Each structure stands twice: as C-alpha cells, then as structure tokens.
Amino acid sequence: MIRQDRVIAMISSCFGEGVIIAKAHFNELHLEIDKNEIPILAVKLRDWGFPLIQLTAADERGNTGHFRLFYTFANDLENFLIVVSVSIAETELSFPSITEVVPAAHWYEREIQDLFGLDPIGHPDKRCLAVHEDWPEGLYPLRKDFSFDFEVPRTEGRQSYDRVEGEGVMQVPVGPIHAGIIEPGHFLFSAVGDTVINLEARLFFTHRGMEKLTEGKTPLDAFPIVERICGACSFSHATSYCQAIEKLSGTEVSTRVNYIRTVVLELERLYNHVGDVGNICAGVGFAFGTMHGARLKEDIMRLNETVFGSRFLRGINTPGGVRRDISVLDSDLILATLDKLELEFRELVEILLDTNSYMDRVQTTGILFNQIARDLHAVGPAARASGVDRDVRRDHPYAAYNCVSFKVPVYEQGDVLARVKVRIDETYESINIIRQILASMPNGKLIQTLGEMIPYNYAVGMTESARGENVHFIMIGKDQTIYRYMVRSASYVNWPVIPSTVPGNIIPDFPVINKSFELCYSCLDR
Amino acid sequence: MLRLFRKSLKTGTVTTDYPQTPSVPGTGFQGLPVWQVQSCVQCGQCADICPTKAIKLQSGKKEAFWIVDPKKCIFCGYCVEVCTRAIVQGEQYEFVESVDRAPQVQAFKHSVHIRHLDSGSCNACDWEMTTLTGPVYDIQRMGFDFVASPRHADVLMVTGPVTRNLEIAVHKTFAATPAPKIVLAVGTCACSGGICGKSYASSGGVNNIIPVDVFIPGCPPRPQALIQGLLKAVGRA
Ligand code: SF4
C-alpha cells in the first residue's frame, strides 16, 4: 500500500537499522524499536500529525523473557495505525516516559506502573492511578505470576491529593457515592466562595479486573465479558473486540453482517445521544427536557428489545459475525420508530434552544480549549465541540460506514452548548445512516468460523461509540486464547480533560459540565 | 413557555400501570433459558459452555437433571445455541428472590425512600434504575423515590459485585442508613458476582459484604423487574 510506504520511508530514514517495520493486517504497521529511541520516535510521529491513541504493556516473560510495551498512533488522513513495540528486560524494569513530549501518554504510563510494575522514568506525576492507596507495594495484578483470585491485603495509605491551599480556599470533597443515580468517583474541589480553582478527580473505583478475566479464554468465551465492560456502549465495545479478533484470525465477515452492525451501532448512538440531550437538562434543573429526553430514549430502548431481544443491545455481536438478523418486519418497525423520533426530537430541541433559562446555563459553561483537547487526545462529541475534526467512522471506516454518506458536525466554542449541539446534529445523521443502510440490505452469511490465529500476534480494533473512539488491543497466546487484552474507552481519554474545564466556573455548574461529557466510569476503570 | 406547556399536554400520559397490566417481552427476548426434560440427552454441553457456571447438573436424576440459577445467569443464550434440542430461551424475567427475614415491613407501608449504591456495576443496571424515575415507569406513583443520602433512605439498591476499591464505601453507606433498612441486590453482578466472579478486584456479590434481603437477577434486570423487587421488598407483592 502506497500510503503506508511513505511513512515507512520516513521512519527508516530516521532510524535506519534500528527499527524493524512490518505491514500487518490490512491497516496496521508494526514497528519494533529500542526503548531508548521511543521518545525520539514519539516526537517525530507527533510532529507528523499522528496522535497517540493507546499505550499498554504485556508480560511476555513466559514467552520471550521480556515485558513489552505497545504504543499505537493513528494516521487519520490515510487510514492506518502504527503500533510501535519495545522490549523491556526483566533486569531493568523501566522505560523512558514520553509524557513531557506527548501529554496524552500521562495516564497510560501511570497505569503501566501500577499494573505491571514498570517505572516510567521522567514522568512528572507518579502517584498511583489504577490501584488505590491501600494497595500493597510490589504487587502488580496484570503480571502473569499474579493469580487472578489472589486476596490482596490492605495497607496504610500513601496517596496525596492535589489541593490548592491559602486564605479563603475551601476544600469540598464529593463522592465516591454521589447524590444521584450515577457511578462512583471521588472529586476534590478547591474553591474560593462558589468559584472552583482546582479540581482533582480520583477514579478506578469500579475496577473489576475485566482485562485479566479474559486472559486464557477463547475469543468466544471471553465475549460475554467484553459486552459487560460498559452498559451504555456495550455494542461499540463488542464491535471493537470483534474487529481485532477478525483481523487476527483473517476472518472476513459478509457485507450483511457489516450492515447489521452499522444499524445496531447507530441505534446505540441514538439512544445515548437522545438520552444525553435530555439528561444534560437535569444538570440545570430543567425537568421538561429531562423527562422528554427520557421518554424518547425509552422508545428506542424498547425498539432494541423488540428487534434484538436486549435493551442494551447485548447478545447480537459475536466474533465472526452477528447472532441476530434484521427481518423486513424489523426493518419497517425501526423506520417507523425513527420517523416518529425525528419529529419529536426536533420539536424538543427547538424548545430547548429557545428557553432562555436553559441557554443561560449552558452557554460559555465548562469550556474545553482546542489545544488541551488535542494534547490530551480528547475524543468523540467532546472533542468535536472543541474544533477537533475526528470521527473514526469517517477516518478509519469499519462495518459499513464506507457505504453511507454522513456529515461530521464540528463546533469551535467548546462549551456545554457546543457539546449538546454536536449530539443533536449527530442524532439526525444517525437516523439518516440507518435509513440508507436499511434501504439496501445485501444478503450474506451471518456467522463465519474464525480462522487460525498466529500465536503472539496482536491487532487493534477501533470504533466510534456515542462517547468517542473505543480502542481495543488484543494479543493472542499460543493456544488460540487471549494473552493480553487492553480496552481504552472514550472515557479513558476524556476524563483527564474535565479538570481543565471546571476552574473559573461555580461548583453548581459542575454537574452540568460533567453530564455534557457524559463520561462513563466502568469502561475506564474496567 | 406556552410551547412548553402545549408540548406536555399534547404528549399526554405515557406512564405504564405495571404491575396492574403485566408486561410481556416479545419473541426473541433474551430471557432465562428453559429446559425441556423429555428431549434432554444429558450430555452436559450446556453446563460446559455457560460463562458464569449458572447451570448445575445432577447426574442420575432424570426429572431434575438440569437446574439454572437465575442469580448467576447473564442471559447470554450460549446454552440455547449449543443445545438445539432441549433448551429454549424463555421470556421470563421476573424472578425476584427474597430472604425470609421477616423484614420490618410495617415501617414501610407508605412512602419508601431509596438510595442507589453503585458497587462496581457496568452502568447498565444503573441506567435501568434511572429510567424508574422517568415518565414511563415513574415509581413515585407507587410511593417510592430516590434520595440523595443514605441517611434519608429506607432501602439500599446495590448494583455491581462490590469491587475492592468500593468495599469501604459500601460498608460506610450501609452503616449510615438508619434501621430498619432493606438491602436489594440489583443485577446478576450484585446477586452472585455475575460475569465478574470473585477475584483480586471483586468480592463476588453484595451478600459477601453486607446482608442482602432481596435479590433482583437480570443482566441488567428489566425496569419492571426492579419494580417487582421493590414491591416485594416492602411486602406489597
Ligand atoms: S443463558 Fe448463558 S449464563 Fe444463562 S444459563 Fe445459559 S449459558 Fe449460562
């Protein structure tokens, strides 16, 4: 492929013999390089405009005697991914941090430190992230010699929160159990009067060991776990996983499968976006919007149940295809529901944008600056509301997205209102996509048997969920089972930008800012 | 403003009257698998494939060879697919189970206040609880409401298997809830650990941490099942 050759030439001219390059699957470039070269390569890739979308590690001591890190960069213009791997010897458990040059690496590196015990040398903030303060030092759950059901003792705390101190500064701790029906996280606001000057978020409360749980399982056995990493983005995660497995096993699914997946992916986006547009009203106490949003969302969820048997679209996907078909009757029902939804949603949106008390609270609130969104690699509607023109569906088409036409809305303001508007526009686009797909459903086999997978081969699957890009990394072990699985959800990269949007706003605005990002905790904590 | 009222009037009432009118999910619903004794050849494939070990086989017993525990089943349908002869996907979703501890129901005859406690769920169970407060299920019509603090609550609805990082928060929330109190385990994770099981990160079910009075299985339970669980908890069903 010519598009990859240019990048290969550029990399070879910089690193010569020091880098091994191989084309893999249909849209990946696998690089191997010495760990000390990684900061130089990262800067080059950054300057060429390839964002870091994932960074993770694998304990391959049983196989090669080394740990290995995998850095995934995306070339959005030419639709391919660059996966750089570096080996880390057991005698030297550290690697050079790239956070100072590629800020998006900051959480990944801390997580690798906590879960694998590899030290990111030069990282500006080495406090624990993925394990909590009462986790004993020297225990690393994702190493292969850590047994899954080990009962970990609790130790004395070693964590400190970032706080601003001084005259008149108050500390307001909130959570992990919140007042509403939401997931658990702990926030520490440093505020003067009502105005927030610093926010520190503490997460990973819902860490359930989902990645480790899949290790040693066949792709099919691990699948119900994948579907339960996140409730509201269940199908998107499932599709990312299927993509990676299908790449590894050289399985090509039929066009019909791709079409069905696209319909379901868009239904998932619809129920989330419609629900979120309503739910954001709850953050400003505008019950009219909340209730109508909830009602319309319920209509879509009932449609999901009638057509696919599950309100959260579970049990449809499977590695190698889909387990459910869409009949002509189903198709008619979907179209009729969407017609009604479109009318009602339009009416709701008109009323919302015409209500001064609502507009007053969402305009200029919680601004995410374009530069921060880019540096920390924010994704999804949150990034598009801050002028970042990225959408996996267009830039790295999967399922049937190259067979439909749709617009990617982008706004520059970066406030709550812009995030709402991106969702509104995308709702109409989703309805359109589904209409286009259902109008031209091709025939095809629903399930393909998976081919043989090469041991220790790895692949990346990527989809655009309602919250943004979900990236799944899978490495296969020697007996056709999963060796390492890493889920990088949209929330994982969007969480770190939130603290930057809050200072300068008042504490009562935090709920609406938070809701406008609609972040999920369970797929971040895993 | 006028438009706002007009819209609300035009929409009318959308609230269901469940449980007065039962709600039957359509065909194809991913419900609890049903075993048909006559066609079973006792091969045991179903138990092998079940990801949560929800199926128990008792060899030698023809009539009750097969038992599925709803508190463990995640409705994945794998057993139905592996066994085309004797297992079909059922439509049943209301299997609330309550521990007979003669709860102090008298105290909860009228309005009941609920506190949600997320102990590590995947958020699907939480979203279904949120729908209970929406216009369609509207549990306020039955005298239930969610409150912001455990100190104001009669009932704790716990989702998730209780992760290591939330165990202390669960203990504290339970202690902060004034007696008499009822604990509901919502979802398969909360009932038995579900897909998360018991591990370094998960304690394998709420009952291992605090005493549970009512179990509401489902992954996630339908909103109607949640209503049934609540009614049962206060002795109204
Ligand atoms: S539906 Fe799935 S979880 Fe339930 S009994 Fe069958 S295989 Fe087990």
Ligand code: SF4
């Ligand atoms: S029971 Fe199922 S839906 Fe509920 S939290 Fe667990 S995995 Fe999610």
